[in-house]
Amino acid sequence: xxxxxxxxxxxxxxxxxxxxxxxxxxxxxxxxxxxxxxxxxxxxxxxxxxxxxxxxxxxxxxxxxxxxxxxxxxxxxxxxxxxxxxxxxxxxxxxxxxxxxxxxxxxxxxxxxxxxxxxxxxxxxxxxxxxxxxxxxxxxxxxxxxxxxxxxxxxxxxxxxxxxxxxxxxxxxxxxxxxxxxxxxxxxxxxxxxxxxxxxxxxxxxxxxxxxxxxxxxxxxxxxxxxxxxxxxxxxxxxxxxxxxxxxxxxxxxxx
Amino acid sequence: xxxxxxxxxxxxxxxxxxxxxxxxxxxxxxxxxxxxxxxxxxxxxxxxxxxxxxxxxxxxxxxxxxxxxxxxxxxxxxxxxxxxxxxxxxxxxxxxxxxxxxxxxxxxxxxxxxxxxxxxxxxxxxxxxxxxxxxxxxxxxxxxxxxxxxxxxxxxxxxxxxxxxxxxxxxxxxxxxxxxxxxxxxxxxxxxxxxxxxxxxxxxxxxxxxxxxxxxxxxxxxxxxxxxxxxxxxxxxxxxxxxxxxxxxxxxxxxx
Amino acid sequence: xxxxxxxxxxxxxxxxxxxxxxxxxxxxxxxxxxxxxxxxxxxxxxxxxxxxxxxxxxxxxxxxxxxxxxxxxxxxxxxxxxxxxxxxxxxxxxxxxxxxxxxxxxxxxxxxxxxxxxxxxxxxxxxxxxxxxxxxxxxxxxxxxxxxxxxxxxxxxxxxxxxxxxxxxxxxxxxxxxxxxxxxxxxxxxxxxxxxxxxxxxxxxxxxxxxxxxxxxxxxxxxxxxxxxxxxxxxxxxxxxxxxxxxxxxxxxxxx
Numbered sequence: 076x077x078x079x080x081x082x083x084x085x086x087x088x089x090x091x092x093x094x095x096x097x098x099x100x101x102x103x104x105x106x107x108x109x110x111x112x113x114x115x116x117x118x119x120x121x122x123x124x125x126x127x128x129x130x131x132x133x134x135x136x137x138x139x140x141x142x143x144x145x146x147x148x149x150x151x152x153x154x155x156x157x158x159x160x161x162x163x164x165x166x167x168x169x170x171x172x173x174x175x176x177x178x179x180x181x182x183x184x185x186x187x188x189x190x191x192x193x194x195x196x197x198x199x200x201x202x203x204x205x206x207x208x209x210x211x212x213x214x215x216x217x218x219x220x221x222x223x224x225x226x227x228x229x230x231x232x233x234x235x236x237x238x239x240x241x242x243x244x245x246x247x248x249x250x251x252x253x254x255x256x257x258x259x260x261x262x263x264x265x266x267x268x269x270x271x272x273x274x275x276x277x278x279x280x281x282x283x284x285x286x287x288x289x290x291x292x293x294x295x296x297x298x299x300x301x302x303x304x305x306x307x308x309x310x311x312x313x314x315x316x317x318x319x320x321x322x323x324x325x326x327x328x329x330x331x
Numbered sequence: 332x333x334x335x336x337x338x339x340x341x342x343x344x345x346x347x348x349x350x351x352x353x354x355x356x357x358x359x360x361x362x363x364x365x366x367x368x369x370x371x372x373x374x375x376x377x378x379x380x381x382x383x384x385x386x387x388x389x390x391x392x393x394x395x396x397x398x399x400x401x402x403x404x405x406x407x408x409x410x411x412x413x414x415x416x417x418x419x420x421x422x423x424x425x426x427x428x429x430x431x432x433x434x435x436x437x438x439x440x441x442x443x444x445x446x447x448x449x450x451x452x453x454x455x456x457x458x459x460x461x462x463x464x465x466x467x468x469x470x471x472x473x474x475x476x477x478x479x480x481x482x483x484x485x486x487x488x489x490x491x492x493x494x495x496x497x498x499x500x501x502x503x504x505x506x507x508x509x510x511x512x513x514x515x516x517x518x519x520x521x522x523x524x525x526x527x528x529x530x531x532x533x534x535x536x537x538x539x540x541x542x543x544x545x546x547x548x549x550x551x552x553x554x555x556x557x558x559x560x561x562x563x564x565x566x567x568x569x570x571x572x573x574x575x576x577x578x579x580x581x582x583x584x585x586x587x
Numbered sequence: 588x589x590x591x592x593x594x595x596x597x598x599x600x601x602x603x604x605x606x607x608x609x610x611x612x613x614x615x616x617x618x619x620x621x622x623x624x625x626x627x628x629x630x631x632x633x634x635x636x637x638x639x640x641x642x643x644x645x646x647x648x649x650x651x652x653x654x655x656x657x658x659x660x661x662x663x664x665x666x667x668x669x670x671x672x673x674x675x676x677x678x679x680x681x682x683x684x685x686x687x688x689x690x691x692x693x694x695x696x697x698x699x700x701x702x703x704x705x706x707x708x709x710x711x712x713x714x715x716x717x718x719x720x721x722x723x724x725x726x727x728x729x730x731x732x733x734x735x736x737x738x739x740x741x742x743x744x745x746x747x748x749x750x751x752x753x754x755x756x757x758x759x760x761x762x763x764x765x766x767x768x769x770x771x772x773x774x775x776x777x778x779x780x781x782x783x784x785x786x787x788x789x790x791x792x793x794x795x796x797x798x799x800x801x802x803x804x805x806x807x808x809x810x811x812x813x814x815x816x817x818x819x820x821x822x823x824x825x826x827x828x829x830x831x832x833x834x835x836x837x838x839x840x841x842x843x
Contacts, residue, residue, distance in 0.1 A: 108707040108710060108711055109720065110683075110684050110687060110703045110704075110706045110707045110710065110720065111684045111685070111687050111688045111699070111703060111720065111721070112720055112721070112722055112723045113684075113685075113688040113721060113722070113723045113769070114687060114688045114691055114699055114700070114703065115723070116723035116724075117688075117691070117723070117761075118696070118700065121761065122696065129753070131753070144695075144697075145697065148661065148695065148697075149404065149405070149406060149661070150661060150695075150697045150698070150701060151408075152663075152697075152701050153697040153700065153701060171366075172366050172367045172369075173367070173369075175366060175367050175370060176367045176369040176370045176373070179370055179373070179564075180564075180567070180568050181567055181568055181569060182567050183400075183404065183406075183531075183564075183565060183566055183567040183570075184374070184378065184564045184565050184567075185400075185401065185404075185406045185409040185565065186406070186567070187367070187370055188370070188374065188409065189406060189408050189409060191366045191367060191370065192366075194366045195364040195365075195366045198364060198366065199364055208365065208366065208367065208368055209367070209368070209369060210368055210369070211368045211369045211371070211372035211373070212372075235572075235575050235579075237579070237582070238556065238559070238575045238578050238579045238582065239556040239557070239559040239560050239571075239575065239578070240556065241385070241387070241556065241557055241559070241560030241563075242559055242560050242563050242571055242572075242575065245560070245563065246568070249373075249377065250568065257369070273569060275695075276533065276567075276569070277533060277788065277789060277790055278533055278569045278570065278573065279792075280535075280569075280572075280573050281569040281572060281573065300750065300751040300752065300753065301751070301753055303750070303751040303753070303754055304751050304753030304754050304757065307753075307754050307757065307758075308691075308692075308695075308696045309695060309696050309697065310695055311692070311693055311694050311695040311696075311698075311788075312692050312693055312758070312762065313693060313785060313788070313790045313792075313793040314695075314788075314790065315751075315754055316747075316754075316792075316793060317790065317792050317793065319747050319750045319751060319754065322750050322751070323747075323749070323750045326749070326750065405660065405661070405662060407664075427622075428622050428623045428625075429623070429625075431622060431623050431626060432623045432625040432626045432629075435626055435629070435820075436820075436823070436824050437823055437824055437825060438823050439656075439660065439662075439787075439820075439821060439822055439823040439826075440630070440634065440820045440821050440823075441656075441657065441660075441662045441665040441821065442662070442823070443623070443626055444626070444630065444665060445662060445664050445665060447622045447623060447626065448622075450622045451620040451622045454620060454622065455620055464621065464622065464623065464624055465623070465624070465625060466624055466625070467624045467625045467627070467628035467629070468628075491828075491831050491835075493835070493838070494812065494815070494831045494834050494835045494838065495812040495813070495815040495816050495827075495831065495834070496812065497641070497643070497812065497813055497815070497816030497819075498815055498816050498819050498827055498828075498831065501816070501819065502824070505629075505633065506824065513625070529825060532789065532823075532825070532826075533789065534789055534825045534826065534829065536791075536825075536828075536829050537825040537828060537829065
């Protein structure tokens with residue numbers, strides 16, 4: 076989380092043009108001190124060399140998921156590297172912009188606010204113009220499934236209305252009748268980053284609903300399985316082992 | 332978490348006098364790159380414009396709760412902005428000092444230790460003298476409810492004494508016979524920041540006890556409901572949806 | 588998480604030679620602003636003065652556990668201080684190196700990646716040569732208990748194989764047939780840092796397995812009890828109160 080912690084162990088850091096990184100990696104990089112050769116090697120061979128090339132999940136999806144993990148865990152020092160990698164893997168700048176806005180709601184407002192300047196650095200280093208960023212109020216929203224939404228509203232109102240009407244009202248107004256309908260990120264991708272953020276934050280209880288929704292939105296079962304594999308590294312083994320029984324239930328129910 | 336991440340999207344940053352912020356916001360601010368117009372707009376209109384002005388919870392309480400969230404989540408880059416906002420909303424510097432000490436126990440020691448220098452920056456920028464900070468050992472503690480404390484001790488001893496006597500002893504000595512009796516923060520406010528920190532960290536299991544205690548200490552049910560609404564933004568929707576059933580149980584039991 | 592947050596309240600910071608810390612503590616330290624005298628005093632008297640000297644758990648174990656907490660919580664600003672303290676308490680540089688690699692899997696890849704440069708700073712300040720760092724591929728691994736491993740594999744395959752074969756395969760190949768057998772960190776210490784990381788991240792579900800394994804690997808029950816006491820401070824009281832029932836079950840089962 077600090078001044079000099081631009082990732083020192085990965086070739087991917089070189090994707091980012093130097094001038095935009097105002098904080099030179101000074102003495103550490105200069106000194107070539109490798110604290111853990113095992114970590115450095117595994118990062119190169121297992122993570123970037125093997126995991127990212129495993130086609131069971133596209134590199135684009137891995138880019139989206141990894142950025143989501145880093146935002147959810149507030150690991151802003153790693154964001155520049157993986158924003159660059161996401162862009163190189165086919166994620167559009169406008170989609171990364173929209174991931175930040177989405178995760179403001181699903182990972183915490185300041186997670187998105189603290190991530191934005193780091194993403195801006197990468198965009199600027201690459202000469203990404205601000206112009207194509209998704210507008211605050213797009214003229215066209217995706218169509219709303221009125222019936223499903225009416226059912227969702229009723230369930231949430233009945234369950235939570237007496238506990239916090241403010242939460243219930245903004246869940247409808249800001250999330251389901253606006254955020255999820257914004258065209259800048261496909262519903263499948265929105266679900267993908269939501270699931271990644273939930274696993275990364277250990278929020279097991281909320282994974283079932285969103286993984287099921289992700290699969291409704293087009294995430295295939297092999298992709299979901301490989302997403303868990305990807306997240307084992309970036310969210311840690313324990314978070315994924317807590318998520319797996321929930322995923323198993325979702326897979327089972329959809330099969331029945 | 333980095334050098335240049337003073338919040339770039341919010342007017343509130345201007346509350347903090349420039350000289351104390353030794354790290355200028357350089358290229359990002361200069362370049363006026365807005366990664367997410369939607370995030371910037373919603374931060375201005377929904378968060379600062381609407382949520383903070385919603386009188387169902389006072390701006391002072393929102394200031395306390397938000398500082399607690401940021402300390403609990405170690406989001407130190409956002410602390411300057413929201414410490415300033417808390418002060419502008421009527422939270423006393425001595426109360427913010429005490430929130431840090433309180434959260435050392437309830438959110439983790441180094442969370443408080445890492446937050447302290449960021450709060451110091453704001454205090455210094457505003458010329459807040461160190462003099463009125465709460466002393467380490469106040470001469471007068473709040474009165475202890477001996478009977479309730481004896482009951483609490485017995486329960487905790489019986490349940491956890493055989494597991495870790497060290498935890499049990501320090502829970503009594505440092506928390507319930509000292510921290511909670513320190514006069515620098517009203518018990519209601521101590522409970523408020525505890526609940527906010529628990530929701531922010533997804534520690535659902537501990538919310539029931541502390542939300543009930545908060546209401547014993549004077550937090551009203553409408554305030555508790557609106558606190559959940561406030562936390563939906565700063566702790567993220569999923570954490571609040573995990574907290575709501577617990578809050579519902581507390582509300583129900585107090586009604587019966 | 589920021590530029591100037593080298594710990595300002597603790598004498599321990601002095602362990603680290605000044606030249607390697609390129610980020611001076613400038614105005615805050617100069618100004619001697621103490622935001623919370625209570626926090627400063629308790630850090631000196633309760634934490635460093637009493638807790639660390641409590642011989643129910645060795646200072647070496649406390650060093651390992653605290654570094655694990657800070658890596659798991661991404662509290663990189665505190666890492667320099669506690670890496671130095673761990674070294675002064677008898678933890679070898681090669682062991683700290685191996686803790687980072689271990690926690691890449693158990694706390695999240697980028698947690699280790701972001702921690703590495705901060706640990707490098709301390710090593711360099713002390714003239715720790717890179718030479719004795721554990722190699723990526725040690726020529727000798729610890730012996731594998733083939734029978735127990737076959738049982739573990741079968742259980743994990745049967746339970747999780749249909750959910751994510753990728754996770755199952757890498758759990759075997761990277762974790763149980765490699766990581767846990769690396770000689771640079773004793774299995775007992777590997778388990779100790781795993782448990783500390785799990786408690787610190789609130790991952791209650793995974794604590795039972797690893798605490799039991801820690802005790803199989805030589806962690807005594809009094810040490811486990813005092814580890815919980817230590818973690819109450821660094822991981823926060825609520826995380827430890829969520830961990831205690833799980834620890835109680837483990838203790839009970841091993842007694843039966």
